[in-house]
Amino acid sequence: MQEIPRLGLGTYENDDPEQCADSVRTALETGYRHVDTAQSYGNEAAVGDGLAAADVDREEVFVATKLATGNLAYDDAVETARESAERLGVDTIDLLYVHWPIDSYDPEGTIDALNDLHADGVVDAVGLSNFRIDQLDAAIERLDPPLAAHQVECHPMLPQDELRAHAVEHDYALVAYSPIARNQVADVEAIREIATAHDASPAQLSLAWLLSKANVVAIPKATSEAHIRDNWAARDLELDDEELAAIDGIDERHRVVDFDAAPWNQ
Numbered sequence: 001m002q003e004i005p006r007l008g009l010g011t012y013e014n015d016d017p018e019q020c021a022d023s024v025r026t027a028l029e030t031g032y033r034h035v036d037t038a039q040s041y042g043n044e045a046a047v048g049d050g051l052a053a054a055d056v057d058r059e060e061v062f063v064a065t066k067l068a069t070g071n072l073a074y075d076d077a078v079e080t081a082r083e084s085a086e087r088l089g090v091d092t093i094d095l096l097y098v099h100w101p102i103d104s105y106d107p108e109g110t111i112d113a114l115n116d117l118h119a120d121g122v123v124d125a126v127g128l129s130n131f132r133i134d135q136l137d138a139a140i141e142r143l144d145p146p147l148a149a150h151q152v153e154c155h156p157m158l159p160q161d162e163l164r165a166h167a168v169e170h171d172y173a174l175v176a177y178s179p180i181a182r183n184q185v186a187d188v189e190a191i192r193e194i195a196t197a198h199d200a201s202p203a204q205l206s207l208a209w210l211l212s213k214a215n216v217v218a219i220p221k222a223t224s225e226a227h228i229r230d231n232w233a234a235r236d237l238e239l240d241d242e243e244l245a246a247i248d249g250i251d252e253r254h255r256v257v258d259f260d261a262a263p264w265n266q
Contacts, residue, residue: 001125001148002094004173005062006211007235008034009228010221012177017046023223024050028061030232036151036175036219038066038099039084048089063088064095066129066151067110069103076104077113081122095148097127101135102261107142115144127151127175132263133166140170149217151175155206156185156247157254167215178256179218180206190250194243200234207234209247 009027014020020043024035028050037047044065051061065088071080085093096117098110114126125148128139140147150167154160154176167174185191186202195205203220210218211234222228239247258265 001145002062004095004149004175004217005032005034006217007207007232008032008036008062008064008175008217008219010177010219011035011037011043011047012041012221014046014221014223015041015043017043017049019223020046021049021053023228025054026225027222027228027232028054028056030225030228032228032232033060034062034064034217034219036064036177037088038097039068039071039080040066040099044084044087048087052089058090062094063090064097064127064149065093066097066099069100069105072098072104072110072113073106074109074113077110078117078122081113081117085122092121093123095125095127096123097129097149097151098131098139100130101128101263107135107138111139111142115142118145125149127172129175130263132266133162135263136166136170147172149173149175151177151219153178153255153257154210154216155179155181156188156191156209156250157181157252158256159248164213164216171215173215173217175217175219176210177219179210179220181254181256184254184256188250188252190246194239194246198237198239200237201230204230204234204237205239205247207231208237208239209244211235212239212244 127149129151180203
């Protein structure tokens with residue numbers, strides 16, 4: 001399996017085809033090598049257009065997508081994964097996630113579909129998203145290939161300590177979506193103060209904090225060239241132990257993505 005680049009481009013709600021394709025092209029030409037999408041975003045074809053337009057070899061780019069919650073029965077998962085690859089314009093999807101373990105999720109049929117898609121070369125690696133630890137353990141036991149990634153909301157107000165520890169223990173990546181909490185990190189005094197000291201944005205600080213953690217990958221959404229470049233610059237922001245401890249010590253807790261049927265509410 002190709003190593004997952006630690007900073008990627010998220011494309012949630014980037015649903016204008018021309019804008020999405022341009023964002024992907026801009027990100028790749030800026031230096032990003034990881035693009036994340038999903039069947040439910042409705043933009044896989046636009047992401048594929050951006051991949052094709054960029055002056056970057058396809059082999060250098062890590063492309064991830066996710067099965068929609070209505071496509072998790074065995075036959076639907078197998079069929080729609082192949083359709084996703086076609087829309088993305090790729091022979092093999094580098095990483096295919098189960099987006100949510102809800103609706104049509106079947107711990108047997110869905111995982112067996114991932115196993116067969118991997119065996120058939122449709123996907124190079126398999127991932128899960130928004131799972132509880134008990135659901136992760138059950139899926140890992142049934143998976144033939146090793147779990148490559150678990151994607152969850154993660155940022156300084158939702159540090160996901162238990163899930164990050166589970167990722168380290170089982171040697172997979174925890175992929176952080178909403179890594180700047182839709183810029184609500186800018187409302188936290190400690191983050192603002194440390195960011196000011198580095199002449200950085202709160203968003204950059206949140207990303208740098210995530211990238212300091214073992215096994216963590218961040219996929220901030222960005223559409224404009226300025227935002228794409230601002231996020232990319234977070235890779236160069238070095239935080240000392242005291243600053244990292246101050247961010248670790250933030251006691252505010254806030255979840256951006258939440259609804260009654262979410263696994264953690266069951």
